Amino acid sequence: DAKTTQPPSMDCAEGRAANLPCNHSTISGNEYVYWYRQIHSQGPQYIIHGLKNNETNEMASLIITEDRKSSTLILPHATLRDTAVYYCIVRGGADGLTFGKGTHLIIQP
Amino acid sequence: DTAVSQTPKYLVTQMGNDKSIKCEQNLGHDTMYWYKQDSKKFLKIMFSYNNKELIINETVPNRFSPKSPDKAHLNLHINSLELGDSAVYFCASSQRQGRSTDTQYFGPGTRLTVL
Numbered sequence: 001d002a003k004t005t006q007p008p009s010m011d012c013a014e015g016r017a018a019n020l021p022c023n024h025s026t027i028s029g030n031e032y033v034y035w036y037r038q039i040h041s042q043g044p045q046y047i048i049h050g051l052k053n054n055e056t057n058e059m060a061s062l063i064i065t066e067d068r069k070s071s072t073l074i075l076p077h078a079t080l081r082d083t084a085v086y087y088c089i090v091r092g093g094a095d096g097l098t099f100g101k102g103t104h105l106i107i108q109p
Numbered sequence: 110d111t112a113v114s115q116t117p118k119y120l121v122t123q124m125g126n127d128k129s130i131k132c133e134q135n136l137g138h139d140t141m142y143w144y145k146q147d148s149k150k151f152l153k154i155m156f157s158y159n160n161k162e163l164i165i166n167e168t169v170p171n172r173f174s175p176k177s178p179d180k181a182h183l184n185l186h187i188n189s190l191e192l193g194d195s196a197v198y199f200c201a202s203s204q205r206q207g208r209s210t211d212t213q214y215f216g217p218g219t220r221l222t223v224l
Contacts, residue, residue, distance in 0.1 A: 034212075038152075041218070043199050043201075043215035043216050043217050044152065044199070044201075045215070046212050046213070046214060085150075096142065096144075096154025096157060096165055097144075097152075097154065097213060098154075099151070099153070
């Protein structure tokens with residue numbers, strides 16, 4: 001699976017959109033981009049995934065660049081409960097997920 | 110309804126003891142996993158089972174032995190516990206093994222402390 005690079009931490013004001021970037025410049029054509037988050041002391045929670053098209057669900061939107069070398073997770077109206085570590089994972093079919101250090105997103109009141 | 114559940118939530122034990130952590134999923138998934146999150150918060154895959162058959166066994170000491178009595182359960186037995194085994198252990202499940210679109214769902218974790 002390709003390696004990902006994320007900023008270690010980010011702040012966002014409550015009610016604003018949180019935009020979390022991820023670089024995955026070595027991604028292969030059959031690899032998906034997955035996003036998970038881990039709220040303190042809880043298990044990782046699936047957010048969204050995509051291959052090349054932009055995706056949206058009830059939690060977030062995923063924007064993948066045309067060359068697929070980077071992506072952005074968007075939480076449209078961040079709340080205090082969105083404070084968590086967000087993991088961007090590139091996955092090509094292997095069973096286990098490879099978690100990096102992620103981005104610690106802190107939502108400020 | 111809890112999709113992936115683990116027991117116990119906390120486990121404190123002495124070095125050298127043998128302990129087990131249980132995991133159950135009610136999602137009807139074929140594949141289950143064990144992950145370990147150490148004190149530095151790195152989350153790593155340990156094992157993967159598909160329909161009761163071991164698929165992945167990362168470089169984990171053989172003191173760790175997963176056991177799957179049926180596809181809804183994957184228990185983790187740890188023999189001769191060491192201080193370095195202290196971590197949070199997460200169970201996960203997914204519908205089908207080996208597909209890149211196969212989403213994994215995680216349990217709440219078991220915090221193991223070895224004294």
